[in-house]
Amino acid sequence: MSRNNHHYGTRTVIFIICVLLAVLSLFPFLVMIVNSTRSTTQIQQHAVSLIPSGYFLKNLKILLGKSFNPAVGFMNSLIVSVCATALATYFSTLTAYGLVIYDWRLKRAYFSFIMAIMMIPAQITMIGFYQMVYKIHMTNNLLMLILPAIASPTMVFFMKQYMEPALSIEIVQSARIDGAGEYYIFNNIVLPIMKPAIATQAIFTFVSSWNNLFTPLILLTNQKKYTLPIMISLLRGDIYKTEFGAIYLGLTMTALPLIVVYLFLSKYIIAGVALGSVKG
């Protein structure tokens, strides 16, 4: 009985700590959202308030009156993220398929190589990458943010781990007997089997591509090509220095869609994080 009471006490303490951490997670975003509807004067008098005010449209006018253009940033980010995700998932699955189903001489060496390059961060090679792109006059071309996704070593590794137990060679062989070509088998039989793994990986590739700041910051100089994180970095500059209402609104416009999508997909995303860590 006393043991149960003891657990009850511990449970309460744990619960309170969890509530505090949850508040810590939500509070900054709450302040951001509420302040996006308040005027700069109101914010300067009392920066924390839980009551929205009526200055949303006025803030919007100030925000859009300068170089911050969320629609352009949103569109460019969408193009880059969708294309990069499609390429990364398709070609990573294809590469994993080539490694799992076929026997070729360099197979083992190839896989060891993929394992070795998994840890190389893109930032380290950025100077050479920039010089290369600059030489071929492609710095403001979104393709340079998309095409590198074809070679995503971490995802190949994950796909291979998932494919090995999920895909049996018999399925492939019986399709061959029915006269299906290798491409046809991959596109029509293997891809559907890999759907759950592709969905998980697609979410994370999309998010990391969407949030990427470093590469676009270096490559893009044309405002019409700016992705959303670079648009966001404009809010840090001198042009909005004292327009707090507008800054909070700009931040809200970039964060709120992510928060909403996250809350809808949170079940899959959290399961995906857990899965990725165990397998990869």
Place this chain on the structure above:
Amino acid sequence: MKKKKKSGYAKWGYIFTLPFTIAFCIFSLYPTLYTAVIGFTDLKGIGKTSFHFLSDPFANFRTILTSPTFHTAFANTIGIWVLNFIPQLILALLLTAWFTDRRFKIPGEGAFKVMFYMPNIITAATVAILFNALFGYPMGPVNDLLTRFGFISSPINFLVKKNAARAIVIFIQTWMWYGYTMIVLISGVLGISPEIFDAAEVDGANGWQTFWMITIPNIRTILLFTLVTSLIGGLNMFDIPQLFALGGPDNATLTTSVFIYNQAFKGSYMYNRAAATSMIMFIVICAASIVLFWLLRDKDEAALRRVERENNRKAHKSGKEAAR
């Protein structure tokens, strides 16, 4: 016959991995080698692409390694990573222990996980600028709360105080990543076979003992994974320090990635020095990962392999002797 058929399909292995190979060579291998080469040249100045090798090939590396600014950046990077990783891991381990302990079922566990992980999904650029606004002076939200509840009498200008700015960057990193680490660790614990925990319970182990003697040793691989990925991420930290305080005040939040960016794309556009710094960081990352893998390698497995090798050698020897 069978062999012939196999080799007939083998070409598809090469064909299907070809796009990866080509993309890797163009977008990863070539830039890496190019970066390494640039480190030995005089390439600088906006819009320049032609270069000459320096008569003293290691001049850039020497300049960087003796530069006090690089020392500051390196110390900051390591310091910020260590000081964010320790609380992050402690918090994640605590939450893992609580959420996986069968004796206390925490109500709303799923909702807590969703909320703890949320900061991780938001664009780091947004988070950095949001915190810059939250810690604003004189009347940012944090100053507002601290003065309203009487913790401080007059507002503090956090963004010009070196230690405060550094502490905030560390806090942001911890805040963004502990939820991720927690989910990863929980999935590791759930992967442990329940029989081990049953056995521990039968043996009368308390929660603390179970955690240290069963849980931690069994998630060693996952801990290594967390440590290595966090270290690599930490050594490349860019978005938060760059956008929170532009590496300032007085270089207090300058990380090596911000340093590389400033060298190459600000001021005199010294691509050569930035490339040299990148290569130095590349070597540091490789060395650190190898050391971590070695430190946390599966000791039992390594011992087993050693015994096996020993046996092989003995067998080999005795075979030789027998042959003689």
